[in-house]
Amino acid sequence: MNQQFINQVEVLSHLQMSIKLVPGFNRAFAFFHHPIYKEIKAIKLSNSDKKLRIVDTHNLSSDINKLRQSEIKIEWVEEDDIPFEIVSKSTNIQKEVFDEYKHYILLIRIVNKWDNKSDLLYIYFKPNASNFGLKKLDNNFNTEHKSIISSFIKRSFDIYHQQRSEFEEVNNQLRNDNNILGSQLKKLKIESQVREKKVKSQLEKYIYHLLQNEAEKLNLHLQLTQEAQDYIQNFDGELSQLEDAAKSSISMAYRVQNTIEGGLLKVEDYYLKPFFNKEKETSVNTGIEAIEDSRYIKTIQMLNRLENAANKVQSNGANLSGSNIGQAMPSPISAPAISDALKKHKKKIQSLCEKYPDEWTLIRRSFRPVINILSA
Template sequence: MLEAIAFTLDQAAGNKQILNNIINAKKQEAEERNKLSSELDKLKKNYAKSILNFSLHHLDKISKESGVRFTLSEGASEKLMTYFGDFESLEGIIKNAASAAYNLSYDHSQITIDAGHLILYSYNKASEEHMKQRTDNKYAKSVIYLDRYEEAAQRLLLKDMAINGKNVAQFCIPAVSAAAITINIRAHRENIIILMDRHPDKWTVLREHFKPVQNILKDQHLGKVG
């Protein structure tokens, strides 16, 4: 009887030791995971700061060369800090944003680049799928259409071409028909109004230069209609 009790106690002690070992291993694993996560967050923040500093440096260079003072809005700075592309492409992004902001500005003594002036990535199928995953399903397609038309409109603006349905359709990637744009804007009218209201710094060129969008915003006073 005593031997059985002793065996049971030894077995319990062994099980307890095994359990403690498992707990300690899990604890160590969690600590290492937290440490790695912290290091990754630090790297991301440092990279974001590098992106912003590079952008400011290049923007300062553009300002000196053009004789026009360009600055970044808070929204533009935050948007740039989400960029994970290469620095060579970033130079072109900053240059295009400066051109877009210049063309949209009435006062050329000092120009502020807003988030809406920045096209960080060219439209492609992958970015569309990414947007679908991150945007609420109710507005996903509306956002995709607005982003696609905005990027086309910005390219037209930089080329000093008329921003109308035909040209926007041709400059979309991939190209679409003007009729398709009209149908999409009508079908997503309510979503577009809500999105424009929620994000006043986005889709700047569409607000100011694209009649189909201006017309549906006119009554809501969300666009700049002139």
């Protein structure tokens, strides 16, 4: 039987828990109004197999409905007083007898939320009632004992039901909170996407404006190819370099095309890429300082500064000359000063470049003073 359905029908959840909550439990029957079939159904739970089983009510609807109308919430009944017969659905044996012992049976009525009548829970106890401090239920089992035991059992069910209701309430609240949070996150995501599109649109217009201004300074008419427009649309690089990038891009396109004054300057994406670098500028920091002898630290730092400066010069489309690299240094220096520093560190540069062949690749490949030292 579906657990979700059991949880919805209170008498069935009580039936399921009775084997754990009721001392001396033998077996139990639950009679309830089915919310879908609109008729009386019965479920059995036995201590022997601990499984919920459907049983036939065998034309008992009228008798059960009379019992469901009673306002007595809990009462003791004897087997002979129960006005119904049970037919086992699996064995089809009429009038199932629970065992040969005389039983006391506790009847608990639980309100059905679908028809507002009481569903019935019959609980049968074992003859050995040591859990209640008695050897047998029929030994000195008087009205006072019954009252104490029924109150104890009802209280156990009430506590269980209260805890389950509180848990369901908290669970429902959490589910509602999650739904609210989910809706808010979805809304924020949509708003963020809208803002991002607006920002990208404004940025695209701004870059086009910068390029247009640079072209007008040269008395040229700007034309962006589709590839160039796509590149600008996807730009996510450093904003601080946009003006310089626009100027360098237009200058390169002008030099290459040698456009006459008043002519059309066609800008391809490859004029933009060297300057509108989509990757944010990062400094070379090899981390070698941490593992090398302290005698090599200054040499390593010098090579790192030269590599960073060379990357910056190349991104601007300029030649990797000593003068250009010197001006691109954090503290600009002259080309002769670079040559003197390299000569001073010649042996260490050779040793480091041999030991770390994958470092400072740009200046080793394209900066003549370093190439000369390594080839000496």
